[in-house]
Amino acid sequence: MMYIIQLTQKKMKKVNKRIFPVAASLRTFLSLILIRVVLTAKITAPTPSTQFSPSLSRMEQYWSGSAIKKNKGMVENLQSYGIIKSRKVAEVLENIDRGLFVPNGAQPYIDSPMAIGYNATISAPHMHATCLQLLENYLQPGMHALDVGSGTGYLTACFALMVGPNGRAVGVEHIPELVSFSNKNIEKSAAAPLLKDGSLSVHECDGRQGWPEFAPYHAIHVGAAAPEIPQPLIDQLNPGGRMVIPVGNVFQDLKVVDKNSDGSISIRTETSVRYVPLTSKEAQLKGE
Ligand code: SAH
Numbered sequence: 001m002m003y004i005i006q007l008t009q010k011k012m013k014k015v016n017k018r019i020f021p022v023a024a025s026l027r028t029f030l031s032l033i034l035i036r037v038v039l040t041a042k043i044t045a046p047t048p049s050t051q052f053s054p055s056l057s058r059m060e061q062y063w064s065g066s067a068i069k070k071n072k073g074m075v076e077n078l079q080s081y082g083i084i085k086s087r088k089v090a091e092v093l094e095n096i097d098r099g100l101f102v103p104n105g106a107q108p109y110i111d112s113p114m115a116i117g118y119n120a121t122i123s124a125p126h127m128h129a130t131c132l133q134l135l136e137n138y139l140q141p142g143m144h145a146l147d148v149g150s151g152t153g154y155l156t157a158c159f160a161l162m163v164g165p166n167g168r169a170v171g172v173e174h175i176p177e178l179v180s181f182s183n184k185n186i187e188k189s190a191a192a193p194l195l196k197d198g199s200l201s202v203h204e205c206d207g208r209q210g211w212p213e214f215a216p217y218h219a220i221h222v223g224a225a226a227p228e229i230p231q232p233l234i235d236q237l238n239p240g241g242r243m244v245i246p247v248g249n250v251f252q253d254l255k256v257v258d259k260n261s262d263g264s265i266s267i268r269t270e271t272s273v274r275y276v277p278l279t280s281k282e283a284q285l286k287g288e
Contacts, residue, residue, distance in 0.1 A: 060126070061111050061112060061124065061126075062077065062078075062081045062083070062111045062126050063077055063081075063110065063111050064110055064111065064112065068109040068110060069109065070109065071093075071094065071097045071098055071099060071108075071109060072094060073109060074093075074098065074108075074109040074111075074125055075090055075093045075094050077111070078090075078093070078125060078126060078129045081126070083126050083129045083130060083133070084129050084133070085133055086133065086136060088136060088162070089129060089132045089133055089136055092132065092158045092161050092162055093125075093128075093129065093132070093158065095161055095190045096154065096157045096158050096161060096189050096190055096191060097189065097190075098125065098154060100185050100188045100189050101122060101152040101153065101154040101157075101182075101185045101189075102114055102116070102122055102152070103115075103116055103117070109125070111124050111125050111126050112124050113127075116151060116152055116178065116181070117177070117178075118175045118177065118178060118284065118285060119276065119284050119285065119287050120149075120151055120175065120178065120276055120284070121151075121276060122151060122152045122154060123155075123223060123275075127273070128154065128155055128158070130254075130270070130271075131155065131221055131244050131254075132155075132158060132162075134242070134244050134256055134270065135159075135219045135221060135242060135244060136162075137242075138218040138219035138241055138242045139159055139162035139163055139218070139219050140162075140163070140167075140218075141162075141163060141164040141166060141167060142163065142164065142166045142167045143163045143167050143168075143218040143219065144163070144167060144168040144169075144170075144214055144215070144216065144217045144218055144219075144238070145159040145160075145162075145163055145167070145168070145169045145170070145217060145218065145219040145220070145221070146170050146172070146210060146211055146214075146215075146217040146219070146220045146221070146233075146236065147159060147169070147170065147171045147172070147221050147223065148172050148207035148208075148210070148220065148221065148222040148223065148224070148233065148278070149172070149173060149174075149207050149222060149223035149224040149276075149278060150171030150172060150173045150178075150182055150202055150223065151173060151178055151182065151223060152178070152181065152182055152185055153171055153181075153182025153183065153185050153186045153202060154185070155221060155223065156169055156170075156171035156182065156186070156200065156202060157169075157185075157186050157189050157190075157191035157200070158191075159219065159221070160186075160191045160194040160195075160199065160200035161190060161191055161194070163199070164194075164199070165193075165194060165197060165199050166199070167199060168199055168214045169194070169199065169200045169201075170200075170201055170202075170203065170211050170213075170214050170217075171200075171201070171202035171203070172202070172203050172204075172205050172207040172210070172211050173202060173203075173204060173207065174204065174205065174206055174207060174280075174281045174284075175204075175281065175284070176204050179202050179203070179204045182202050183195065183202055186200065186202070206280070206281075207222070207224075207278065208226070208230040208232065208233070208278060209230075209232050210230070210232045210233050210235075210236040211236075212232075212236060215235075215236035215238075216236055216237060216238035216239075216241065217236055217237060217238060217241060218238050218240070218241045218242070219241065219242060219243075220233055220236070220237055220241070220242075220243035220244070220245070221243075221244050221245075222243070222244070222245035222246065222278060223275065224246070224275050224276050224277055224278035224279070225246040225247065225248055225249070225252045225273070225275040225276070225277050225278055226245060226246070226247055226277075226278040227247070227248070227249060227277075228247065229243075229245055229247060229255070229257060229267075230278075233245070234257070234259070234265065237257070237259045238259065239259050239260065239261045239262070239263055240259065240260070240261050241258075241259050242256065242257065242258050242259075243255075243256075243257040243259075244256055244257075244270075245257060246273045246275040249277070251272070252272065252273050252274060252275060253269045253270070253271070253272060253273065254269070254270040254271050254272075254273045255267055255268070255269055255270070256268050256269075256270050
């Protein structure tokens with residue numbers, strides 16, 4: 001009996017010797033995977049996810065659910081998450097009620113993009129706030145701002161309030177129904193007097209061509225993702241001005257394009273985003 005036990009122990013040692021290195025490397029392998037998972041989670045967590053399928057900005061939702069019932073609550077949330085950083089951006093978002101710009105029945109104050117028809121979306125609040133923060137210094141009273149792919153007119157109205165009656169806020173949108181929808185929305189908002197006096201206007205056109213009439217612009221915002229930055233938009237940017245534009249197809253980055261005083265261009269990436277494409281009207285309506 002003892003002999004059998006000794007023999008079994010010997011065999012087990014042999015087997016252990018053979019198995020241990022395998023088990024050890026398996027353990028190392030699993031630990032590496034675990035570290036990788038933890039690191040990836042840390043890296044991806046702060047990237048906000050904007051719009052739903054097509055149009056949106058950052059790839060993250062800061063809050064969900066319908067608990068936020070008022071525009072003020074939305075602004076407070078954006079402040080508490082550190083997306084709104086300045087008093088000026090908080091003020092404009094308090095004054096332009098997002099609830100006036102979403103289609104009937106939608107919940108305007110949750111942090112999510114929403115369908116507005118024609119394969120387009122209104123961007124999520126955190127994306128609008130992010131873009132306003134990036135452009136704040138280029139939206140001083142008296143300055144010119146261009147909003148390409150103005151959709152609901154929400155951001156165009158915000159721009160108009162910031163640049164004021166002596167400035168110029170221009171929205172360009174290629175879906176005629178959205179142009180009239182945006183004008184109706186703006187008429188109900190705090191930017192209505194600016195629409196009336198003409199310092200705010202929305203035009204139907206292919207936004208890739210910009211709107212030369214009121215160029216150069218100190219601020220250009222593009223609300224749809226371009227495969228590459230359209231040259232007319234660069235041309236219409238004032239030296240010292242800034243453009244914020246999502247660039248890419250499946251993978252998109254929000255680019256910050258600064259035109260220096262000598263006319264040269266500096267480009268940096270702000271964050272990963274997901275927007276509807278900046279494309280032809282036909283392709284958009286076909287959902288391409
Ligand atoms: N920023 C807007 C809309 C974002 S959706 C908002 O938040 O309300 C993107 C918009 O860009 C859509 O309204 C779409 O119709 C428009 N668009 C896409 N390609 C365009 C182009 N070539 N010219 C003008 N508008 C365009």
